Amino acid sequence: MSNNIQEMQNVKSLREVNIKDKRVLIRVDFNVPMDSELNISDDTRIREAIPTINYCIDNGAKSIILVSHLGRPQGRSNEFSLKHILKRLERLLAKDVVFVDNLENAQVTLNTLVDGSIVLLENIRFHEGEEKNNPELSQKLASLCDIYVNDAFGTAHRKHSSTYGIANFAKEKVAGLLLKKEIDSFAIALSNPLRPLLLIVGGSKVSSKLTLLKSILDVVDKIIIGGAMSNTFLQAVGYDMKNSLIEENLLEEARNILRNAKEKGVKIYLPVDVVSTDNLKEPKEIKISPAQDIQEGLMAVDIGPATVKLFNEVIRDCETIIWNGPLGVYENQKFSRGTFSISHTIADTYSYSVIGGGDTADAVDKAGNKDGMSFTSTGGGASLELLEGAVLPAFEVLDKRV
Template sequence: MVAGINLMQETKSIRDVEIEGKRVLIRVDFNVPMDSDFNISDDTRIREAIPTINHCIDNGAKSIVLVSHLGRPRGKSSEFSLKHILKRLERLLNRSVIFVESLEGVSSVMATLPQKSVILLENIRFLEGEEKNDEKLSKNLASLCDIYINDAFGASHRKHASTYGVAKFAPVKVAGLLLKKEIDSFAKALASPLKPVLLIVGGSKVSSKITLLSNILDVVDKIVIGGAMSNTFLKSLGYDMQRSLVEDPLVPEAAKILGLAKQKGVKIYLPVDVVCTDDIKNPKEIKITPAQDVPENFLAADIGPASVKLFSEVIRDCETIIWNGPMGVYEVQNFSRGTFQLAHVVADTYAYSVIGGGDTADAIDRAGEKDNMSFTSTGGGASLELLEGKILPAFEVLERK
């Protein structure tokens, strides 16, 4: 894991190349959440791209083409058009941005625009070849630039034309400021951390984090497991979790991880009590019970107050904290307390805290603690794969120092 992170840290950034007079193509990540009226509810990913764009403007780039995806469209769809983020982008950049609907349009527009112009290309996933890493599309994207910059950490685990294939044909390919900040922040937590190191992991499924748990045992000193995935671990200890979400095929794997952690001297903490209910959406009854005594026909939906107290003591004892996954169904007020209380505890420590995963970042934001964490990653799947010890494809194809 550490070797992979160190390798990704060696990637060249835009600070290592001459920008002046060059055509620049930046793969950004403007995949932001919007409501049914296309109002952006969280513009963090757009804000995080601004320093890289401004660096290119300030250093005299001839032209700047921004490429991004939005959602998972099947062909062209007005619902997923990047037109919806144009005004917010212009306001954050404090300058006009030219919106272009096709690659051909970009070429013709570039020839007529003044230096330092910023062009936003329509959703790259409207093009069929994007997710197939089509070579022709990759070449066409590369033809628009002298320098290719990847600043889309949220898509850095994808081998798509705009994140991977284009680098094969671009004359110069480097990382943007956000991409560098992401990898440097994870390196601080994983490659050269202050100890003890704590991993807080939650969410709904063990299956999505089994590789993470197996690989990170050599890096961390303690692990707190909450959320629905803790049910599978509790069942491996012989507890009857009733209607709680349990991945039965992975119960033996959970037991194996508990045994492996013990061998390596890594302490794993599981919930000692849970908030359980007869129904998450329309509860008639909500009870706090010991983790081993979930009532018949009930299901666990959050960690209980004793678990919060236990986990809080663990958190306060650590110098580095990595958090991926909520402790319960935080979107429902009745079952949000465990996640929110731990967010307050992490925020009150002097530990270096790294928040990874979209749900975790959203939960921290709802708890009002977003600005009190050391670093919040913009990538969900990307941050998870990084924690699993993988070298992200986007970093593989960029130049090294």
């Protein structure tokens, strides 16, 4: 794992190339959540891209072309148009941005603009070839620029035209400031960490974290398992989890992970008590009970107070903490206490803490602890694959330092 991280750290950075009077295309990640009225509910990913864009402005780029996806559109649709983020982007940059709704018109538009202009292309996933890594689309994108910059860590695990294929045609291809910050932050936690090193893993399914749990045993000292995925582990050690979400086909895998962890001297902590309910949306019963004594007809939806105390003691004893996945159904206020308490404790420590993207970052934000974490990743799937030990495709194709 350490060698793979060093390989990804060895990519050239935007700071290492001359961009003056060059056309710079930046693959950003503006895949932000929106409400039913198409208003941005969290602009973190846009904000994280601003330093790279400003660097290009300050260093005299001839033009700056921004490429991103938004959601999972099936063809063109107003719902997933990047025009909805244009005003927010302009406000954050304090500059006008030219919106181009058709890639075919991009080159013509660029030829008419004054030097230093910023262009935002329409959702790249409106093109069917994007997710298929279509060479023709990759070449069209590359033709718009002298330098390609990947600053979209959230898509770094995808082999798409704008994140992977474009590198076959770009003259220079380098990492943006955010992409470099992401890999360097994970390197601190994984390459030569202060120990003990703790992994906190949660979420709904063991299947989504199976590779992680297998590969991370050679790296970490301790693992906390919570969320619905802990139900499968508790069932595997002989508890009757009643109506809780269980992956029956992975019970033996769970036993193997527990067995391998013991052999490697990695201590795994599971919930000792749980909060359970009869219904997530309209609960009539909410009970706290030992994990092995859930009432008939109820399901575990959060860690209990004794588990919170146990997990918090483990957290305070560790120097490096990686957290990926909430420890309960935190979206429901009634079942958020466990996740939020763990978040508060991590934020209060002096440990180096890395928060995986997606739901974990959202939970930390809702708990009010975002500023208390050492680093919060912008990539859910990408951060997970990185923790699994993979070299992310986006890094594979960027120019390397000699």
